[in-house]
Amino acid sequence: MAVITISRQYGSGGDDIAGRVCELLGYRYFDKRMIVRAATAAGLSQEEIMDFSEDKYEIHTFLDHLMSGWRGPYAITHSQAWQEEIFGVGPKTLSALDEIKNISLIESAIRTAYQRDNVVIMGRGGQAILKEKTGVLHVRIQAPLKARVERLHRRENYSLEGGQEVALRRDRAAADYLHRFHKIDWNDPLLYHLVIGTGQLDTEAAARLIVKAVGCLPPIGLKEE
């Protein structure tokens, strides 16, 4: 009877752990579908929604601002790649929501998930959005860079240099996103109940530890809004 947020360094095995936790507890995995559902409820079509996955966020360059001519909230200019990757649609001009609206959408989807309970939320600022809520366990998964590069090499077919480059880039993107939109330092251990290193603990051990930690949360009364 809880909600778990998992923040993870890229290549640390966080996704595997999250999946296993869902299996062990019978929890749902908060994913794009929940965001789409929230957006649909808000009256948006699927094409207008971008799943704002924070590890793909990249800092706008001055040139982007200049080219796009915006002065207000910025359209996301890297969205083409995301559209392809996430929704499998071809490149097209994106008449997307601006960033602020996207963040609000994700926030409201996460708050809805919190109310419904028994869900694992991966990334997307869950540790910030649900910061002081009762009945939420905040976990961070990390590993030494070497271990992450090895995993990416083994599982995702990256070369060793390529794996290192993408791991560092994705992490930087996630840290920027969280700093920019949620004003938090991604690496701060005090955001979390537990920080788990997967250098020593494998997926199963980490998942089981998280399940045990959920059992240690103080019992809650009615959830606040």
Next chain:
Amino acid sequence: MAVITISRQYGSGGNEIAVRVSQQLGYRYFDKEMLAQAASEEGILNGEKVDFSEDNYKMRGFLDRLFNWPRMVAQVGTRIEDKTGAISEEIRILNEVESVNLIRSAIEEAYEHGDVVIVGRGGQAILGEKPGAFHVRIQAPLPARVERLHERENYSLGGAQDAAIKRDRAAADYLKRFHDIDWSDPLLYDLVVNTGKLDSEAAIYLVTEAVKHLPVTK
């Protein structure tokens, strides 16, 4: 079968957690006796009843710098009984470098022995990524630590805050100086428990469970 190092912020409950973890696992708690044992094995002193006493490391004072010798931080004393049955005491004072080297040897020895809980003393740096070494950090937000120190150790609130900040700075300084690590880098640790969010009982439980399910090595 593991060696656990526990690094803790002052006032986070880490000492209590370490003691209870070692009790629950049936592990040896690395204490001054083990340091003293290492001292006698290093040949620092011969005799029975070796006693190791360690000052809190403080950053170097002006006078120390002035005289430019390593600060004395520990003393090892032993009682020697001679043939006539007369007992005398021999005391050896260790400077910083000797003290740190002694601690390093003692911790490496404890690692060979296995099934030990080592609190502080640079354990996470000395043992690093050795197989079977499991590094834990206990930390909590400053207000939570101040409250705990105020309640348990009779500090005033202001005094507790000063003490917490000062002690942590000393620990960080020690680790930077002698082991070249950043104390608060989460990547030094296999498990970090935030006792501002989880209570001590939960921390004890989770640390022992994590250790019980480590892959078997050594």
